[in-house]
Amino acid sequence: MHPRIKEKIYKWIFTVFAFSSLVFLLGIIIVLFKEGLPIFQKVSFSKFIFGKTWYPTYDPPEFGILPLILASVWVTVGAIFICVPLGVGSALYLHEIAGYKQRAILKPLIELLASIPSVVYGFFGMMILTPFLQNIFNLPTGLTALNASIILGIMATPTVCSLADDALNYVPKAFREASFAVGANRWQTLTKVVIPAAGSGISTAIILGMSRAIGETMTVLMVAGGASAIPKSFFQPVRPMTAAIAAEMGEAPMGGDHYHALFAIALVLFLITFVFNIIAEIISRRYRIKLGLSG
Amino acid sequence: MKKNNDIIQQIGFSILFFCIIITLFFLGLIIFFISIRGMSVISWEFLTQVPKSSMTQGGVAPAIVGTFYLTLGAILFALPLGLACAIYLCEYTPKGFVVNLIRVSINNLAGVPSVVFGLFGLAVFVNFFGFGVSILSGSLTLGIVILPLIISSTQEALMAVPQSIREASLSLGATKWETIKNIVLPTALPGILTGVILSIGRAAGETAPILFTAAAFYMRGYPKSIFSEVMALPYHIYALMTEGAHPDKQRAIAYGCSLILLWLVLLISGFAIFIRQRQRGVHG
Numbered sequence: 001m002h003p004r005i006k007e008k009i010y011k012w013i014f015t016v017f018a019f020s021s022l023v024f025l026l027g028i029i030i031v032l033f034k035e036g037l038p039i040f041q042k043v044s045f046s047k048f049i050f051g052k053t054w055y056p057t058y059d060p061p062e063f064g065i066l067p068l069i070l071a072s073v074w075v076t077v078g079a080i081f082i083c084v085p086l087g088v089g090s091a092l093y094l095h096e097i098a099g100y101k102q103r104a105i106l107k108p109l110i111e112l113l114a115s116i117p118s119v120v121y122g123f124f125g126m127m128i129l130t131p132f133l134q135n136i137f138n139l140p141t142g143l144t145a146l147n148a149s150i151i152l153g154i155m156a157t158p159t160v161c162s163l164a165d166d167a168l169n170y171v172p173k174a175f176r177e178a179s180f181a182v183g184a185n186r187w188q189t190l191t192k193v194v195i196p197a198a199g200s201g202i203s204t205a206i207i208l209g210m211s212r213a214i215g216e217t218m219t220v221l222m223v224a225g226g227a228s229a230i231p232k233s234f235f236q237p238v239r240p241m242t243a244a245i246a247a248e249m250g251e252a253p254m255g256g257d258h259y260h261a262l263f264a265i266a267l268v269l270f271l272i273t274f275v276f277n278i279i280a281e282i283i284s285r286r287y288r289i290k291l292g293l294s295g
Numbered sequence: 296m297k298k299n300n301d302i303i304q305q306i307g308f309s310i311l312f313f314c315i316i317i318t319l320f321f322l323g324l325i326i327f328f329i330s331i332r333g334m335s336v337i338s339w340e341f342l343t344q345v346p347k348s349s350m351t352q353g354g355v356a357p358a359i360v361g362t363f364y365l366t367l368g369a370i371l372f373a374l375p376l377g378l379a380c381a382i383y384l385c386e387y388t389p390k391g392f393v394v395n396l397i398r399v400s401i402n403n404l405a406g407v408p409s410v411v412f413g414l415f416g417l418a419v420f421v422n423f424f425g426f427g428v429s430i431l432s433g434s435l436t437l438g439i440v441i442l443p444l445i446i447s448s449t450q451e452a453l454m455a456v457p458q459s460i461r462e463a464s465l466s467l468g469a470t471k472w473e474t475i476k477n478i479v480l481p482t483a484l485p486g487i488l489t490g491v492i493l494s495i496g497r498a499a500g501e502t503a504p505i506l507f508t509a510a511a512f513y514m515r516g517y518p519k520s521i522f523s524e525v526m527a528l529p530y531h532i533y534a535l536m537t538e539g540a541h542p543d544k545q546r547a548i549a550y551g552c553s554l555i556l557l558w559l560v561l562l563i564s565g566f567a568i569f570i571r572q573r574q575r576g577v578h579g
Binding site for chain 1: 300301303304307308310311312313314315317318319321322324325328329332375376379380382383384386387389396397399400401402403404406407408409410411412413414415417418419422439442443446470471472493496497499500501502503506507529530532533536537546549550553556557560561564565568569572
């Protein structure tokens with residue numbers, strides 16, 4: 001074969017494969033719409049989103065996913081209280097305070113925490129955290145929103161940490177040197193120069209951490225308790241969206257209302273994480289331009 | 296005044312140090328509890344036998360084998376796609392618009408909740424293509440899950456190859472493809488392999504994508520073809536905790552499975568993290 005034709009064929013192959021991510025992403029969107037939208041012929045959109053009761057197997061069934069959405073929001077908000085201080089604090093320590101040797105040991109350990117499978121986190125939550133929480137708070141069940149929040153928070157910490165670490169990396173060295181030059185100590189430089197400069201980068205890290213927490217499935221399925229009532233406190237069992245999908249899809253007859261309703265929940269979930277990711281993308285692009293780096 | 300500032304700095308540094316210590320404390324806690332309690336269950340029989348007496352005795356060998364098949368399938372599917380995508384983005388440097396479009400879709404694909412991948416696999420591979428609940432459906436679904444990870448690590452490896460090597464090759468009359476095949480890929484190979492190893496760790500531990508596409512709670516033996524249902528370690532842990540009639544005995548087995556899965560993933564990922572750190576240098 002003529003070399004020039006061969007070159008063209010290779011380039012063509014790579015081009016086609018390069019669009020695979022886009023194809024899969026579009027495929028997911030199409031599938032969610034196609035399988036999720038039919039439920040809105042049975043239930044109105046507002047009744048689906050704001051309906052207060054989720055009884056998909058009753059007769060007549062009720063498809064209100066407000067309790068599931070609120071449960072996801074609760075456990076995610078709870079997780080933020082853990083993953084933001086721990087993740088951002090760890091990143092600040094790693095990037096600004098730790099020496100070369102400390103960093104070489106601590107950073108891989110944080111990455112290792114990120115590699116633990118979610119089902120192992122869930123199992124740990126069920127076996128260790130559940131009895132512990134049940135004892136100290138004297139609860140009828142340890143499988144609660146609190147339990148899920150704690151585990152999700154731990155899981156999201158490495159994500160927040162490594163993204164915040166990247167954000168700190170973008171802060172030009174000259175900023176720090178200028179601060180030292182006018183007599184600020186390291187802590188003043190950190191709080192008055194580095195953190196404000198890295199602020200939007202760190203907020204990107206937090207948004208992506210939230211996105212990770214709200215989409216997490218196995219842990220909330222195992223430790224959140226599964227009750228589909230509207231959550232009123234952190235000490236009661238809840239059923240986040242991901243848990244509802246994972247727990248019920250196996251029993252939902254294919255093509256039935258319940259099946260379509262679960263796809264519609266997945267659509268809502270997908271749109272939420274999609275918006276989070278897009279916001280994070282926009283903020284991080286502006287952030288790099290602000291710091292004089294290419295977008 | 297100066298002294299005061301020093302004290303504040305000391306307190307601030309201690310708080311940040313405390314944050315990282317708590318984070319790592321959880322890592323230690325998880326490894327400790329699962330290792331201690333799982334240890335008593337692990338035996339040669341546990342690793343090599345099939346389950347017996349409705350999941351209360353015997354071993355979990357089919358789950359270990361199943362995880363191996365699913366992970367292997369996922370890599371076989373995702374690696375060519377991911378490699379090609381990264382090569383296209385780094386070596387053929389398409390127009391800005393195309394790069395942005397592909398980059399945004401990779402980022403968003405990486406952010407899709409794992410259970411949504413499971414639904415996609417169910418609707419497309421299991422039902423639409425008619426592969427059924429099988430190794431094939433599960434592998435393809437897992438492959439999509441790890442695709443963004445493979446692309447980004449391959450991209451990183453390709454970008455670390457110095458531009459001067461490419462130019463030297465091109466100036467000697469090699470074509471673009473020859474340069475990629477003979478110069479760029481061999482140089483980037485260690486970095487690419489690190490990404491693959493990380494993806495193996497990720498694929499082996501994922502549960503939600505295989506819930507409806509591949510996993511079976513109980514099988515008498517080993518899967519016969521890529522169209523068979525399959526047991527898998529992560530799903531097995533979940534199923535032991537939520538199904539079946541003997542919770543206490545199942546719990547012990549779940550500890551054993553968690554121990555195997557945890558250490559499998561820790562060793563695989565730990566190895567990759569270690570190698571990557573040496574490649575990048577500590578501050579990478």
